[in-house]
Amino acid sequence: MELVLPYLESEGFKQGLLHDYRFRHQDFLNSTFMEMPDDLGTGKLILFSKKNFHFFRGKWNFGEETIFHSPHKVGENDLMDFRISTEGKISSNLISGEKEFEHDTTDIDGMRIFIPKNLFPKDNGLLMEKLNNAERNYLSQEKLKTIFDTPFEDFSGSIILESRILEFLSYWIHYLLSDEKTFESKKAFEEKIKLAKDFVDTNAFRELAIKEISRYCGLNNCDLKKGFKDYTQLPIRQYIIKTRMEAARQMLLETEKSVGEIGDSIGYCNRGHFSQLYQRYFGKLPSEERL
Structure with missing residues (x-):
């Protein structure tokens, strides 16, 4: 079977699934919950559409081998594509230098993200290096795990799912735009959290700003707060x-x-x-x- 859909246009992608492949759907706020018809297989996805980017989380299995094609060429609509699996593997047709969208889509459990490509440096070699580093990064994988652990049986889970995807995107885009060559390893991250705890223990009786602790241990505020709470079971305050x-x-x-x-x-x-x-x-x- 061939699945042919506009890939870089959220409304066209949605309408193609609804009209050409008879997916059932339910709109909720800025998301659409879609479910595969029984005669095609089993599965569902939630599509989120923003002003100039979109993303979806999906899990499905077509009843026969299915190849996805798109009339869109890679890089059209000024969008960069990212495919992310539940194992934390991140890939991109644009960064890989491919011209066509063609994937085996028979059995999928993952996420697709489409972001304006003008946000990122044009050096695909550097971006590819960062993609590879991300798969070994503790924080990146932890954030992805929260996404894939979020149930999406129906539209009711869409708000939590959307917030977790946006949190990952914030972290991910910051890294792609930074001059950093690598992410923190789990061991290095834990050492910095221990350093932060020691600093708090030593200075707990005076006024302490999160920014001061962040500078001392070398972590940004968001990662510091999450790591500290995971380590001590309490927020810093x-x-x-x-x-x-x-x-x-x-x-x-x-x-x-x-x-x-x-x-x-x-x-x-x-x-x-x-x-x-x-x-x-x-x-x-x-x-x-x-x-």
Whole structure:
């Protein structure tokens, strides 16, 4: 069987599936949920269409060997194509230097993304190197895993799925536009998170900005926040409060310092705010700890 569809035009792609191949569909906000007719096989996809780019997540199996063709030539409509599998393999016809879209589409579980090609450098050799590096990158693979772990049985999961794809795109486009040659390995990333935790532990009793921690450990804010929470099971701000509260309790039980002195020493000049946080954390006021 041959599947022939416009590939670089989201509305044409959608209408081709609906009218030429009788896919069932349901529109929801800026997404369309489509399901394959039973006589062709089993499967579904969700298509997201933006102003100047589009992407879809799909999983299907045609009942017979099926080859995809498109009347669009690679690079038309000023779009760059990316194909991403659940195994984390990322490829692009444009970057690979191919002229035609022709793929075995019999059994697919993955994602397709089409982005304006003028966003990226024209050096396909550099882009190919970065594609290969991305497949070995811990953070890139983790972000993809959240996408592929998101169910899309119907349109109800589309908002979560869209947000996770956009998060990956933000990370991915930043990398393609950067001068970086490689992504962080898992080991290097974990070392930087440990460095961030040590820095927070040392400086928890003073005002700490996320940007300061980010600069110290060498991670961007988004990756720092996610990695820190995965490592400590708490967001950075909550981890700082926990550290302060545990130190305050120890001082209350082991020293003669006043509640005000203890609050000042751990970074709370407002005694009422300190007492409120302490009560929320331990279920009693700091003044009640010594009773």
